[in-house]
Amino acid sequence: MSAPRLRVAVAGGGWAGCAAALDLTRQGHHVTLFEAARILGGRARGVDVRGLALDNGQHILLGAYRDCLRLMQQVGVDLDTALLRLPVQMRYPDNGDGMDFVAPRLPAPLHLVLALLRARGLARADKLALARLNSAAKWMGWQLDDDCSVSELLERFDQTPRLIRLMWRPLCIAALNTPPERASANVFLAVLRDSLGARRRAASDMLLPRLAMGALFPEPAGAWLDNHGGAVRLGVKVAAVAQDGDGWRLALTGAGGAVEERFDAVVLATPALQSAALLAPLPGMAALATQLAGFDYEPIVTCYLQYAPATRLDLPFYALEDDPAKGRWGQFVFDRGQLDASQCGLLAVVVSAAGDAGDLSREDLAAAIGAQLAHDLQHPGLANPAWTQVITEKRATFSCTPGLARPDVNTPHPGLVLAGDYTASDYPATLETAVRSGLAAATAIRLQRALPREKRSLSHSRGAAPGNSIQ
Numbered sequence: 001m002s003a004p005r006l007r008v009a010v011a012g013g014g015w016a017g018c019a020a021a022l023d024l025t026r027q028g029h030h031v032t033l034f035e036a037a038r039i040l041g042g043r044a045r046g047v048d049v050r051g052l053a054l055d056n057g058q059h060i061l062l063g064a065y066r067d068c069l070r071l072m073q074q075v076g077v078d079l080d081t082a083l084l085r086l087p088v089q090m091r092y093p094d095n096g097d098g099m100d101f102v103a104p105r106l107p108a109p110l111h112l113v114l115a116l117l118r119a120r121g122l123a124r125a126d127k128l129a130l131a132r133l134n135s136a137a138k139w140m141g142w143q144l145d146d147d148c149s150v151s152e153l154l155e156r157f158d159q160t161p162r163l164i165r166l167m168w169r170p171l172c173i174a175a176l177n178t179p180p181e182r183a184s185a186n187v188f189l190a191v192l193r194d195s196l197g198a199r200r201r202a203a204s205d206m207l208l209p210r211l212a213m214g215a216l217f218p219e220p221a222g223a224w225l226d227n228h229g230g231a232v233r234l235g236v237k238v239a240a241v242a243q244d245g246d247g248w249r250l251a252l253t254g255a256g257g258a259v260e261e262r263f264d265a266v267v268l269a270t271p272a273l274q275s276a277a278l279l280a281p282l283p284g285m286a287a288l289a290t291q292l293a294g295f296d297y298e299p300i301v302t303c304y305l306q307y308a309p310a311t312r313l314d315l316p317f318y319a320l321e322d323d324p325a326k327g328r329w330g331q332f333v334f335d336r337g338q339l340d341a342s343q344c345g346l347l348a349v350v351v352s353a354a355g356d357a358g359d360l361s362r363e364d365l366a367a368a369i370g371a372q373l374a375h376d377l378q379h380p381g382l383a384n385p386a387w388t389q390v391i392t393e394k395r396a397t398f399s400c401t402p403g404l405a406r407p408d409v410n411t412p413h414p415g416l417v418l419a420g421d422y423t424a425s426d427y428p429a430t431l432e433t434a435v436r437s438g439l440a441a442a443t444a445i446r447l448q449r450a451l452p453r454e455k456r457s458l459s460h461s462r463g464a465a466p467g468n469s470i471q
Contacts, residue, residue: 005029006264006449009250011238011278014042015431016419017269018221019071019438021230024267027446031230032263033222034252036237039214040222042271043396044431046214049304049389053212056391057302058334058348060174063205064194065432067439068217075220082211084316084339087111088195088204090167092121092319095378099166108201126163133157134196142193143186147402150180150188170319170331173352176400176428177298184402190426208316210339241266241278241416248415265449267441269419271395284412291407295422299358300396301351303330303369305385309344312337313377320349320376324356327368347373347382354392362390397429398422409441414448417441 006029010021013035021033039045047056061068061083069079087105092098099121103111112134116127136157144153150172154164164180172180175191195204209216222232239258240251248266252259268275276292279285313335320330330349337344349369351357357365366388374383398404398421406424409417419441421429427436 008265008267008445009034009263010267010269012042012269013040013218014269014434015044015217016421016434016438017267018218019435020267020269020419020441021225022071022074022221023439023442024445025225025228025230027442031225033225033230033232034236034238035234038234040218041214043393044213045218046212047391050387052343054304055213057300057393057396058350059209059213061207061431062195062203063207064198064203067435068432071435072217075217075224077216077220082209082216084208084210086206086208086316088206090319091315092321093376096376098319098321103204106201108199111201112196122163126160129159129163130167133159137189137192138197142189142197147184147186149402150183150185153185154180173331177300177352177397178400179353182399182401184400184404187400187426187428191428208334208339238278241282265415265445267417267419269438272420272422275418282413288407288411291405296399297395298397298399299354299392299394301354301357301390301392303349303366304389305347305349305366305370306387307345307347307382307385311345320372328372329357329365330369330372333373366390400428409437409444415445417444
């Protein structure tokens, strides 16, 4: 006997919500996806800047993002067209005191061995330190028994100051959006495990989006839902959630006013703070709501700088050495013209863990970044862009600190589950984490509804311990 077709509401049209809605629709359920904004994508969405289709933040995906890539293909995205695939690399401009590390397209782990041997800008001691950490991490199974900061991990395995400055620190900030002094070593090791330590070379590849983030997944996901029996309702906010017998009643607000609708199950794919506010009035949810409201956050700034169309970098992107005390804020610069021919001359500079950058005005930050580019790339004209646009995501990700407790997708109430990059995972707050949590939320609803009602209630009264990983 097949499971009954449920009416499921997914609150939140970010990457987690879109993934949950897709999977539930594939299971045969009638899904309605609610998004308070007028576009899908959440914190990884497209924006219009002076007629250009840009992003609210420049992203890099990894070849290890198997669920992201699979769902993109499911909704009709051609990965070869949508993404520029590059071998794993950490390359600084030639004129500075950086390094040049790029892996050849050879089977793993040979590609990393040769990359290390050929790396320029690293002394023998630096290369031996990198090899030592990689070997020790493999021996430990890429996990510490007791979590600590990334800085403590690097000190424990005698990483050289130069290697920390040019390799480990920028990788940690880019992947976890948390400075190594405060970042979780275990989460950092998990990222290294599935990229540099992966058995498939392609898993370590860096994937640069050629499309705006909305067109990369959320928008085609919305179109897929419309064509497969789902419903996407933009500009509609879930204002409250209440139990209604064996289901849930949602209070909805939007341009049409305030209405209520009943659903058999609900996926809360809203940001953690918003989910906490929705859960707090429900019985038995106080502890979970407090946990969700207790996350600390890190901002990410992306600065777009437009130059003459003939302006072009030698590579699609470079690492930059930041030093806020010296007015150096940029950590990576991307040549958007090499990703999209309509954006020639446009550079995007990323500042992760950008708390201190928030003390500057947008104009001063853009000017400092322009001066940094002019110096590092030995191109004085880069100090004077035609125009700039600074976009700040103040709560881009949670602070990924050691031993941080993250909630399971299940809540104490059957039929009400969570989805978001903050849920339990050994990954940081990435697009892949968000997508995996959405898939886990859809699976949780399927498993819950497969149980008789009395067993369902018993199962949730026992609960799942916060912090269990979603695999």
